[in-house]
Amino acid sequence: xxxxxxxxxxxxxxxxxxxxxxxxxxxxxxxxxxxxxxxxxxxxxxxxxxxxxxxxxxxxxxxxxxxxxxxxxxxxxxxxxxxxxxxxxxxxxxxxxxxxxxxxxxxxxxxxxxxxxxxxxxxxxxxxxxxxxxxxxxxxxxxxxxxxxxxxxxxxxxxxxxxxxxxxxxxxxxxxxxxxxxxxxxxxxxxxxxxxxxxxxxxxxxxxxxxxxxxxxxxxxxxxxxxxxxxxxxxxxxxxxxxxxxxxxxxxxxxxx
Amino acid sequence: xxxxxxxxxxxxxxxxxxxxxxxxxxxxxxxxxxxxxxxxxxxxxxxxxxxxxxxxxxxxxxxxxxxxxxxxxxxxxxxxxxxxxxxxxxxxxxxxxxxxxxxxxxxxxxxxxxxxxxxxxxxxxxxxxxxxxxxxxxxxxxxxxxxxxxxxxxxxxxxxxxxxxxxxxxxxxxxxxxxxxxxxxxxxxxxxxxxxxxxxxxxxxxxxxxxxxxxxxxxxxx
Numbered sequence: 077x078x079x080x081x082x083x084x085x086x087x088x089x090x091x092x093x094x095x096x097x098x099x100x101x102x103x104x105x106x107x108x109x110x111x112x113x114x115x116x117x118x119x120x121x122x123x124x125x126x127x128x129x130x131x132x133x134x135x136x137x138x139x140x141x142x143x144x145x146x147x148x149x150x151x152x153x154x155x156x157x158x159x160x161x162x163x164x165x166x167x168x169x170x171x172x173x174x175x176x177x178x179x180x181x182x183x184x185x186x187x188x189x190x191x192x193x194x195x196x197x198x199x200x201x202x203x204x205x206x207x208x209x210x211x212x213x214x215x216x217x218x219x220x221x222x223x224x225x226x227x228x229x230x231x232x233x234x235x236x237x238x239x240x241x242x243x244x245x246x247x248x249x250x251x252x253x254x255x256x257x258x259x260x261x262x263x264x265x266x267x268x269x270x271x272x273x274x275x276x277x278x279x280x281x282x283x284x285x286x287x288x289x290x291x292x293x294x295x296x297x298x299x300x301x302x303x304x305x306x307x308x309x310x311x312x313x314x315x316x317x318x319x320x321x322x323x324x325x326x327x328x329x330x331x332x333x
Numbered sequence: 334x335x336x337x338x339x340x341x342x343x344x345x346x347x348x349x350x351x352x353x354x355x356x357x358x359x360x361x362x363x364x365x366x367x368x369x370x371x372x373x374x375x376x377x378x379x380x381x382x383x384x385x386x387x388x389x390x391x392x393x394x395x396x397x398x399x400x401x402x403x404x405x406x407x408x409x410x411x412x413x414x415x416x417x418x419x420x421x422x423x424x425x426x427x428x429x430x431x432x433x434x435x436x437x438x439x440x441x442x443x444x445x446x447x448x449x450x451x452x453x454x455x456x457x458x459x460x461x462x463x464x465x466x467x468x469x470x471x472x473x474x475x476x477x478x479x480x481x482x483x484x485x486x487x488x489x490x491x492x493x494x495x496x497x498x499x500x501x502x503x504x505x506x507x508x509x510x511x512x513x514x515x516x517x518x519x520x521x522x523x524x525x526x527x528x529x530x531x532x533x534x535x536x537x538x539x540x541x542x543x544x545x546x547x548x549x550x551x552x553x554x555x
Contacts, residue, residue: 160458164451166452179470
């Protein structure tokens with residue numbers, strides 16, 4: 077399949093401190109790439125570099141032949157093609173749910189209001205939030221807000237969707253409703269780059285999983301190999317922090333001794 | 334009760350004219366304060382050390398100095414010391430704008446920094462450019478936060494214009510005193526009637542502004 081997003085030798089530093097070092101990554105059309113790694117490993121920063129929210133010191137991000145650079149004049153043109161959903165949903169508090177969704181297509185893409193509204197309502201219906209269209213963000217739960225944020229990104233018809241720890245701020249019982257939406261997007265063949273801490277979800281949704289640590293890609297692979305036969309010691313250790321069985325076994329062994 | 338003096342001659346009209354003077358001074362000062370305050374408030378959010386020090390000193394001066402002292406300094410002091418001849422009304426406008434700008438700037442600064450960075454980012458991630466982000470996302474939120482606070486400032490400025498009679502401006506309170514003085518023999522109770530009327534006039538001037546603030550606050554609750 078065709079490559080849509082390419083990262084060449086990307087490095088990001090704050091003063092002398094390197095956040096990302098020489099990252100190379102290629103994302104094909106329709107592919108779901110999931111990035112995992114310990115906190116502070118630079119995964120969110122990497123995602124923010126992809127749509128020019130962070131300045132980079134070296135390398136380049138290329139979207140379908142077009143270089144994305146925070147200092148570029150028509151950066152907002154490239155951003156129209158890349159949707160992003162953040163951890164803290166960040167709906168616009170002064171606008172109703174419907175207006176949150178329709179703002180960008182009307183103002184940025186200059187599409188007809190009636191047509192945009194019809195599409196917005198259809199998308200809200202799809203994520204089960206049609207009845208909330210005239211509510212304000214503060215009247216919604218976290219999971220509902222996050223689904224609206226996904227719809228707000230989708231209505232721009234992005235070629236790539238970036239999801240930055242979108243369930244990290246949610247109560248556990250709301251994680252599912254959001255991830256189900258993402259799974260259905262993956263099924264319809266959307267290109268997505270996802271940063272997450274939900275390993276089960278990563279396994280289910282990913283075409284390829286990337287392990288980032290210390291600003292470098294340590295290991296990458298198909299979800300099955302990645303989770304069941306990690307090659308590097310560091311990934312093994314990282315994955316162990318998500319399993320509890322081993323801890324229990326240790327305890328039983330100690331009792332037996 | 335002393336209300337009858339107001340019906341004599343054109344006393345009531347003079348009182349209203351006095352109110353007009355007070356409102357004119359406040360209106361001009363408020364306009365200056367809003368425009369200059371917004372600019373200064375935006376400057377204050379830049380992390381420039383020199384601007385920060387200057388604005389902090391300015392703000393402290395305004396907070397510490399009684400408005401009456403400022404009025405005397407500008408009207409009597411500036412005229413004598415610097416040889417500049419400014420009228421009493423201009424002095425009043427300068428002092429009230431000086432005060433209003435400082436308070437307005439602080440409100441603007443507070444509202445600006447209370448908008449989280451992620452609001453800018455999520456707007457720009459949708460493809461809105463910087464200008465569109467300000468117009469559709471940031472400014473509407475700032476205005477909603479600022480309206481109730483700035484209306485409070487405006488009514489305070491209107492009320493404080495009663496001080497300008499101290500530098501010889503014939504505003505509503507001064508007219509009231511003149512009426513009382515002139516009718517001291519015929520209506521010894523004039524003071525109560527006249528001042529009560531002035532109280533009502535100030536109320537009529539400020540109340541609609543207060544109502545507007547309440548209305549907007551309710552409307553923008555979300």
